[in-house]
Amino acid sequence: MDKFLNKSTVLRLARYLRVLRKLKSLGFVKVFSNNLGDAIGVTPSVVRKDFSCIDLPGNKRGGYNIDTIVEELSKVLGKQQALQVVLAGCGRIGTALMEYKEFAKEGIHIMAGFDADRDRFNSQSPVPIHDIREMGDFIRKNGITIGILAVPDQAASHVLEQMIAAGIQGVLNFAPVELKSSNECVIQNVNIGLEIENLFYMVRLGARSDLVGELQTV
Amino acid sequence: MDKFLNKSTVLRLARYLRVLRKLKSLGFVKVFSNNLGDAIGVTPSVVRKDFSCIDLPGNKRGGYNIDTIVEELSKVLGKQQALQVVLAGCGRIGTALMEYKEFAKEGIHIMAGFDADRDRFNSQSPVPIHDIREMGDFIRKNGITIGILAVPDQAASHVLEQMIAAGIQGVLNFAPVELKSSNECVIQNVNIGLEIENLFYMVRLGARSDLVGELQTV
DNA sequence: TAGATTGTTAATCGATTAACAATC
DNA sequence: TAGATTGTTAATCGATTAACAATC
Numbered sequence: 001m002d003k004f005l006n007k008s009t010v011l012r013l014a015r016y017l018r019v020l021r022k023l024k025s026l027g028f029v030k031v032f033s034n035n036l037g038d039a040i041g042v043t044p045s046v047v048r049k050d051f052s053c054i055d056l057p058g059n060k061r062g063g064y065n066i067d068t069i070v071e072e073l074s075k076v077l078g079k080q081q082a083l084q085v086v087l088a089g090c091g092r093i094g095t096a097l098m099e100y101k102e103f104a105k106e107g108i109h110i111m112a113g114f115d116a117d118r119d120r121f122n123s124q125s126p127v128p129i130h131d132i133r134e135m136g137d138f139i140r141k142n143g144i145t146i147g148i149l150a151v152p153d154q155a156a157s158h159v160l161e162q163m164i165a166a167g168i169q170g171v172l173n174f175a176p177v178e179l180k181s182s183n184e185c186v187i188q189n190v191n192i193g194l195e196i197e198n199l200f201y202m203v204r205l206g207a208r209s210d211l212v213g214e215l216q217t218v
Numbered sequence: 219m220d221k222f223l224n225k226s227t228v229l230r231l232a233r234y235l236r237v238l239r240k241l242k243s244l245g246f247v248k249v250f251s252n253n254l255g256d257a258i259g260v261t262p263s264v265v266r267k268d269f270s271c272i273d274l275p276g277n278k279r280g281g282y283n284i285d286t287i288v289e290e291l292s293k294v295l296g297k298q299q300a301l302q303v304v305l306a307g308c309g310r311i312g313t314a315l316m317e318y319k320e321f322a323k324e325g326i327h328i329m330a331g332f333d334a335d336r337d338r339f340n341s342q343s344p345v346p347i348h349d350i351r352e353m354g355d356f357i358r359k360n361g362i363t364i365g366i367l368a369v370p371d372q373a374a375s376h377v378l379e380q381m382i383a384a385g386i387q388g389v390l391n392f393a394p395v396e397l398k399s400s401n402e403c404v405i406q407n408v409n410i411g412l413e414i415e416n417l418f419y420m421v422r423l424g425a426r427s428d429l430v431g432e433l434q435t436v
Numbered sequence: 437t438a439g440a441t442t443g444t445t446a447a448t449c450g451a452t453t454a455a456c457a458a459t460c
Numbered sequence: 461t462a463g464a465t466t467g468t469t470a471a472t473c474g475a476t477t478a479a480c481a482a483t484c
Contacts (some may be wrong), residue, residue: 003417005423008451014412014419034472041398052467060452060460060466078422085414096314097410102394106411141482146417169424170417172410174321180259186420188413192390193324195233195406196303199364199388201232202404204296205223206387226475250441262441263477270443278442278484 009050010077015040016047017073024066032063083108086144086158086168089151090115090129093174096147098127110148112138116155132159139166150171160185227268228295232264233258235291242284246279250281301326304362306377307369308333308347311392315366316345328366330356334373350377357384367391378403 004160005013019039023031033044033051051058051069056077058064083106087094090105090113098113114132115121122129130138139147147168151159156175163171170186173179176194181187223231237257241249251262251269269276269287272294276282301324305312308331315321316331332350333339340347348356355364365386369377374393381389381403388404391397394412399405 006451007420010419010423011416014416036466043453045455046451048465048467049452058466060458061464062460063465076423077419082416083414092314092317093300099310100410102411103414106415108411108414120348145421146414148414170421172413178237186417186424188417190410190413192318192408193320193326194236195390195408196301196321196326196366197324197366198229198232199323199390199404200301200407201228201295202225203363205228205294206404224475252441261477263479264475266441266443267476276442279440280484281441347474 001065005053009053012040012042012046012050013054013073013077016050017070017077020066020070020073024070028066028111030063030065033058036064083112084144085109085146085148086111086135086139086163087113087127087148088115088132088135088148088163089113089149089155089175090117090120091150091152094148094150097150098125111142111144122174132162135159136162136166139163139168140216146170146172149175149179151175153177160187227271227325229265230258230260230268231272231291231295233375234268235288235295238284238288238291242288246284248281248283251276253281270352301364302329302360302362303327303364304353304357304368304381305331305345305366305368306333306350306353306381307331307367308335308338309368309370312366312368315368316343329360329362332356349379353377354380354384357381357386362386364388364390367393367397369393371395373397378405 019036020031021078036047037044048058051064054072054142056064056069056072081107085108087097087110090098093125094113094115098110103110110127113127113129114135116132120129121131145168147163147170149156149159149163149171153175154155156173156177156179160173160176160179164182168185171179171188173187173189174192176191178189178191179187236256237254238249250350254265254284255262269282272290274282274287274290279295303326305315305328305367305410308316312331312333314327320337321328331345331347332353333347334350336349338347339349356362365381365388367374367381371393374391374395374397378389378391378397382400386403389397389406391405391407392410394409396407396409397405
């Protein structure tokens with residue numbers, strides 16, 4: 001482990017882990033760096049380098065033992081406990097997320113939703129919806145570290161502050177405002193409108209070979 | 219314009235344009251490279267370089283004229299027409315998107331939704347919902363180039379093929395399957411579960427300074 | 437003019453790729 | 461053993477940054 005991990009390495013490690021779990025469930029026992037590379041779209045060199053960063057052992061001729069590296073990767077990435085999150089904003093997108101079945105499969109559990117509109121409060125629903133003023137206490141009491149922000153854009157930065165004050169360290173932001181990560185909190189912005197706009201740009205410019213060199217996606 | 223534009227340059231140009239429109243609406247007339255850099259989180263050098271790539275003219279002492287570069291940028295990026303898209307899959311997420319008010323503000327217009335479930339068909343609703351078998355014709359007839367994919371994961375690649383066959387060149391994919399871009403079609407995957415998982419990884423590893431060097435977000 | 441900012445070139449940085457010795 | 465694959469180092473590539481002459 002002579003090198004620190006940077007963000008893109010961490011994200012690749014997470015993607016290897018996904019693939020490896022799938023391979024394992026299919027009965028595979030070992031895997032080579034080029035298989036893994038193909039699977040996530042990187043060169044074998046990157047795979048070997050990533051693995052050597054965290055001292056994952058391979059066999060000079062036998063590749064990598066899937067059980068071993070799944071275990072090691074899980075240890076490094078820390079995917080043991082359930083992934084408990086809170087949700088702020090129970091409008092259209094928030095509701096869709098609360099009802100999103102994929103989360104259960106991936107071990108993600110929305111513990112509660114919070115909203116400012118009392119008409120939306122409902123402690124009986126599968127994901128209970130509480131007054132947003134109770135959010136801070138809830139986060140502290142349950143030691144939640146990750147939050148989803150699906151509030152209107154004017155409310156976004158205020159609610160974010162409350163989350164951070166209560167101990168949230170990672171936020172997935174659906175409000176159409178670009179929030180910035182800080183030392184206290186990593187923020188991943190999901191701006192759907194922006195993504196669509198960008199697709200238009202990519203497509204239009206992709207057709208103009210006079211302007212654009214390569215436009216491959218990562 | 220001695221250099222081709224790569225993907226990240228294009229995306230930055232789009233972000234400049236957003237900021238510039240906002241500045242313009244606030245009554246600003248000119249802007250310096252360091253203002254713009256601060257606004258989108260890059261250095262002034264990057265801004266000047268990006269602008270010189272597309273021959274945007276600045277004044278040695280007066281900075282950039284906002285009107286001029288908004289116009290030029292719009293020309294390059296091609297943001298004149300309305301942004302017309304189709305939506306495949308009218309479940310929870312699809313419905314949330316059809317009702318998403320932000321789109322209207324940004325000039326994005328979902329022309330129609332398509333689904334396999336006839337119970338969901340509705341030609342009267344604000345965004346009409348049709349049989350997915352009519353999707354191809356609709357795309358061709360209206361010359362749509364961008365599609366949103368919000369179908370169950372098993373259906374994703376099949377529906378994608380239909381879209382591409384009908385002329386779609388850019389897709390925003392919400393199905394939890396990583397679809398890959400090709401020469402014919404740029405794909406932007408939005409895997410919400412994966413984003414949340416990644417946040418957990420970032421947060422956990424962020425706390426382990428023995429493992430992680432820098433974890434700033436881009 | 438003096439001061440400030442662009443436009444562009446060269447230097448730096450980091451990440452990716454290639455190559456190859458070690459070795460199972 | 462011979463062949464194949466790892467682990468690691470060096471080379472390449474591209475993007476970012478710094479610097480500075482040109483000039484408004």
